[in-house]
Every structure is written in structure tokens, then in C-alpha cells.
Amino acid sequence: MDCSTCSSSINVVLEPTTSRCLTKSTTATHNFEVANFSLLDGMGAGKFVSSSTFSVGGGDWHVRLYPDGDKPPEKGTPASVSIFVCFLGGDAGIRCKLSVGLLDANNNNLMNDQDHHQNLNFEPAGDNNNTNRREEWGWSAFMRKSTLKCTELTVSCVLTVIKSHMEDMNTIVVPPPSLHEDLARMLRDGEGTDVALVVVGGGETETTLHAHASILTTRCAVFRALLVVSETKEKAARRVVVEDMVPAVLDWLLYYLYTDSLPDHCYYEGDEGGDNKAVAMQHLPVAADRYGLHRLRLLCEARLCSWIDVESVAATLVLADQHQCLQLKDACLRFIAWREVLPAVMKTDGFQHLANTCPVIMSEILSKVASPDASHS
Template identity: 30%
Template sequence: MAAPHIYKPVTTTASTCALETSRGKHVFKIAGYNLYKGHGVGRFIRSSTFFVGGRGWSIRYYPDGHAGNENRPFVSVYLELMDQKQGTAEVRAVYNLGLVDQLNGTSKVLFNPVVPKAFSRASPAWGARWFIRRTELEASSTFLRDDTIVIECEISVIVTMPRRVPMWRSSSRIRLSVHVVLATRSPVFKAELCGPLRDKERQNIIVEDMQPTVFSALLHFIYTDSLPSMDDLHRGENREFVKYLLEAADRYAMDRMKIICESILCKRLDLDNVAATLALADQHQCHKLKDVCIQFIISSNGIEEMMASQGYLYLKRACPGVTVEILEKASKSSKIEYTERSLDELD
């Protein structure tokens, strides 16, 4: 007699594969639509360069069509990778192209390829030869208004982090493989990698005195144009980490990253950290952050408590000129308040 079959519960496992993307949108306004008619088949007007996924892009507008007489009845629009000459690495992206309704501000997508396109030095531009028939565009009172059209492009760049970053690390030094994106995003990296003083024998660069986590965040910004998530950090740790990121951004002339860090720190001031934050702002020429810190100090009810803190003692030693500026502005503020009180008493 056969043994009874024993049913065992099925073990279920799951996994997820998800590509990281960096998304952006650019609006290209073309005033003087009729002036560009007759520009010539294959000739285009280019938008300003915008950055998504750490790469530069632009929109090409062909008023008389992309190429060939069969395209002449159409307006052509293409998306172009602008920094392809800096290297041969291709960039994969999904994008769509549309026209903006100038009455209600909505966008109508006219070209939406589903499959990602590979932009490279060999193929820097992809787009729609038959974007819209010219007669249809000119008959529209919403897309063509006051002799102006507005083209909108949404793009999602598939982010590929460099496979060999970092090659070797310690708490104070990071060895980094040469990568073209670094040179295109940071003038400091560009000088180190491509400048006349570079070491031609060296195939990598060494970053001194920076924590690996900070440099990893810098790389994340270079490739995605955004800061990494810091949700797992406590508020105090988060604030200190942003300070390190600001120092890194200033060191590598990453102006946009520096502005973002400034904005975050401006919103997280308190009596315990304002003096140290002010010293940081002064040392790295963060003028907006410096002004916000000084205004916070002179308008605070606990200014005496702040001036007794360790942060203020450090500020006096490291940035004596700033403490003079605080006292001068505080004095002026007191005089203004005193004058206002005197006028109130006279009334």
C-alpha cells in the first residue's frame, strides 16, 4: 500500500528589479513662429541646455521639417544629448514631446516612444520627424497663440552608477576610477582629470579627508542631480551630514548642490546650532545662509544663552569679523526698537 502523500505549504519568495531614474521637464517657448518659417529643411533652433541625470540636454525645433521634402509639411522636434563629445558612454532615456495649450496651461503629448532610446556620440538626438502637421498647428488657437508656441519635453534618464566607484576606501581616503561624468559636472574634477596639471600616468584620483558616505552622496548628486534619502538618520545626524555635504559641494564647485544644502540648513536653525552653522557659512561663502543665521541670532529671545555656547566661542575664534557684524546689527536693531518705543510714548 502506497504511503499517503503529505502536502507541505508552498514557500513563496519575491524579489524586485527596478532601475533608478532621474526625471526632469523642460519647457521651450518659441516666440515669432512665422519668422522662423522658411528657415530651411533640416535646420533647427535649439533650446538652452538643461540637466537631468547629470547630463546636459536640449530640444531641437525644426520649423521646416527634419530632412527631405516629405517632411516639409511637418514641424519636427528632437531631444538632443549635449555633452556627448565629452565621452563615448551612451545614456539611455525615456522621453515624450508635446505642445502646451496656452489657454489652460495643460500639455498634450504628441510623441511618446515607449522603448528607451540610447543617446551617444554616434546618435546624439532622437525625436519626431512628423511631430505635427504645420496646417494643423496654424489652425489651432491654443497651441499657436500670439505667434508663439510652447514645446514641453519630459525625460527620465536611466541612471547607471559607475561600476568601479569606489575601488578602495578608508575613513579618510577614497580612490576613485576616472569617469567622464565627473569632469562634466565639476570644474574641479575636470581640472584634475583633464587639465594641464593632471598626472597622465595615473588612471585614478585620490580624494583626501572626506568620509566615504559623504563622497558617495556627492556621487549620487553628480549622477542624479538630487541628494540621497536621509530618512534613516536622526534629525541631528541629518543636519550634521548636510553640513558635510555643503563642504563637499564647495570643495568641488558643485554650486546647485551647495544651494540645496544651504536651503536645508536655513530651515533647521536653533539656539544650539546657529553659531556653528554661521561659522560654516562664513568659511564657505554661503551668503544667504550667513544672513539668515545673523538675523536668527539678533531676533532671538535667547541670544545671551547662545553667546555662552561652545559654538559661539568657536565662532569668535574662527570668524572674529562675523561676531563684530552680529554686534553691529544687534545694536542697530536695538536702536530701531528704542526709537519706535519712544515714538509710541510720544503718541
């Protein structure tokens, strides 16, 4: 007998899935200081001075200031200063908002009733080589030259980069690692410390800092050698004398050993405003060399490079030369050789000391000033 069966269909219902479009923004301010602005008058239309490159939201940018305008003014039109922000490369698929202001030496707004803080919306091409998009945005007639009477001015550029991406809601979001924060807290709280670091000299009375031997010996070969003790000695009795170092510098060095980074604020006690931050930071590369911490020295170089100014550049240059910080030294030489900055630097005590004690460096400065690249553009 033949048999047949008709099976009813089976309906499969899948679990619902969810996704969302997440839009985030990153905002950064770059202040482009222009010294002796009046000396730039007469450069000619289309000639500009540019800021250093700064990074925002995966892209590199700089500011261009055209003292005589980006192009000759039309007949009957007053001459104006032009300002543009240029996209130098980076991620594609971003959208930007731009706000630019002009400040005098006292950070007063020079715009008066003129408002260039409105938003410009644009989309850089990114690294996809789309040549149909512009890569600079700004204003040809930013401000009339006749109204600009100040010698020192600052172009304040506020750039917001906006990115959107799709997010799968069915994934598990893992928070970023916090190990460095936990270790910094362990250093700060002092729980479980088994090493006493006694700082003597440095113009201060004896100061004791406490740390964990396991961290020091793992992160630093010099401390590893200093903390090798015989099995018969108590670990709690470990004591290391640190000579000729300011306690604050040793504290920053310990922070690096625990977190692999520098503290946000490095200043001496009594200088909470950070007026002498560069002076304080100049001692840390010396300590980094002493303890064989090459990466710490590079971190110090990078931060000192970002702090270069008229008052500190001479001392920073001497430090860079003494400790073979080649990139920092080159940055100092280029800053001093900037012809609008050199006269101000030469008036500082640091430069006078450099001129009297470092003839080789002075020769390098002269060579840099005489080179064709030593200009304000």
C-alpha cells in the first residue's frame, strides 16, 4: 500500500536585529599667533604666512593668512586680509564646521560688529584623491586692512569635525582599558609600597617618595639593578638614595613608569599657573637619560616642542644640544630663525647667556637665519 504524508509548513521567525547611525563630533581650537604683523604689509596678493600643522578628527590642517589678500582687490574695493583653513590630508567621509576669529595681543576681539564666527559647512575629499572638491575654506575679505592697527594678532580657528557611522546594536561594547588609571591611583594612594626613594640635593631638604618594587624593576633596568637585594634582607627595608634631582621631577618619572605617559600638568610647587612649565619640564629629559628611559625622553621632547616660545627657546635649545635631542633642537633653531621672532628672542636673558657660552650653537643659528628657508612663510 502506498502512503503519502502532507506536512504542514514550518514558519521560522528570526529574532529582531537593531542598528543605528551614530554621529560624533570632535572640536579643536588652534591659535595662530602672528608677531610684527605690520612687517608683513606689502608681501603682495596671493602671498601668505601659514601656521604649523594641527590634527583634528583624523585630518591634518593649517591656517593661511594673506596680509594683502589672496587675490588683488577689484577696482573700488578696499584691500582686505584673507584667511583660509586648508585640509592637508586624512580621512574621507567627514563633514566640518569652521569658525574663525581675530584677537589682539590682549585677546580682545578685533572683529567688532563684523562676525566671522558663522559656520562654514564643507566636506574634505580625504585620501580618496577626489579632485572635484576644494581643499581650503575661508574668507577672501575677512577684514579690511585699514581697520587692522595692531602689531601682534592671533587667528583663532575653531574646527569641528563630524563623523557618522553605522553601529550594530547586537554587539557588546567593551569600555576602554583603565589599567593606567588604576596604576596611577596605586602610586598616588601609596598602598602596598615597599621601596623608599630618598631625594637629596637639588637645593631642597631630604624628601622621601614611596613606590612599588615590582613596577620599578619591571619598567626600568636601572632600578632593577639598584633594587637587587639578598634573600636575607627584608623587602620593606629597601631604600634608594636619589641625588641631584628635584622631588617633583622624580615624581613625574615615577608617574611615567606606572602609566607610560606624562602627567597633564608638570610644574613646580608655587607655579600652579604653569608660568615656568617649560623650565620645569627641561629637567625631566635629563632624568630620563639617567634612568635609560628613551621613550620618556621623546615624550618630553614632544611636549617641550609644543611649548616653544620667545622666553624659553634659548634654554630649550641648549638642553636639546646637550642631550642630542635632534628633533627638538631643529624645532628651536627654526623658531629662532623666523625673522619676525628673532629680534624678540635676542632681547631675552636666555639668549644672552647662550651667546656668551655656546659659540657652536650661535654658529648654527646664524646658518639657519641665512638659509633661504628662514622666512615668515
